[in-house]
Amino acid sequence: MNHQHFRDWLLSEEKLSADQIQQMQEHLQSCESCSQTEVAWLEVESAFRKVSRVQPAPGFTNRWQTHLAEYKVHKQKRTGWVTIGFIVVIIISLLGLLITQLWSLLQAPGPYLAEWFTRIFNLVAIYLTLQDMFRSVSGTVPLYIGGMFFLVGIVSFMSVLWLATYRKLSLARRIV
């Protein structure tokens, strides 16, 4: 049996059989390196047992409370800024949209109105197609409810997906 094997036995927590103990003792008598390793490891274990547990400086809980209060203030501020930023982005987007639409209307009122009429017509066509699809699925449910459910369902699913992704990405790592 090789030298490495005995060192593994020495440092292993597994229980050795009587025969293995006998072999180990014989090896330790002849191998200075292994007997030194054994002594060193016993001393390390003894030192681990001897060193006392350390404790934080007095007032840890008070410092924690201060830390928590700072965190809450910081979080509140951040939430406030995020909300303001969100509202500003929405307002700017709406204003931009409004200005471009007004600009188009003032430049060429006829084609602009015709374009919008086409868009509304397309939306109604999609809605009627959805109703037809649901008519085949169920004859008892009112037609408009089926189409509504389908549209609302898609919007809800997308919202939930977005929220779940945001939550997953924003959570602290490795809290198992």
Place this chain on the structure above:
Amino acid sequence: MNNMEPDFLNQVRIGSPEAFTQLVDTYQRPVFNLCYRMLGDANEAEDASQETFLRVYKNIKRYDHKRAFSTWLLSIAAHHCIDQLRKRRMIVVSMDALPYLDPPDLSPGPEASFHMLEDQKRVEELLKFLNSQDRAAVVMYYWYDFSYEEIAQSLSITVSAVKSRLHRARITLAQNWQKQGTNNFSTERKTHESPAF
């Protein structure tokens, strides 16, 4: 380490500030001790402990009641310390930043206190030879009596990986202990030698 009662943990979960303060009071020492053993510096251990409790506060709703609370808490502390060690890579320990030691059971004389401090420093030096994951496994095993399964769960590794990490750590510790002993011996001899030589 005693585990929290379910009623008390429920109070913590619903956000009771008193309950959380009591939780910090109860667990500050084990958390700080683990952080100190991992980081080797009292100031950093203080910051890491505070951050651990903040993470617990933010994620308390994610705590699984089937697990021991102390295991969950210490795993958060260990992961945070591992991240800190990875960030700094090089460990620089300030000897001015020594932590408060537990009051000993018997009042030791100056010599016993000196030896205690020496042992403390020697163990700190020794732990620095281990990488962060091995160090976490050793600290949990020898200071917290965690089982292999608990360590595996805390460090998100397998039980066999825990065993092999501990085995590797024992080899490293024994070898470096021998080296430390040799160095101390030669230093002692030099200090007692005549300055003329």
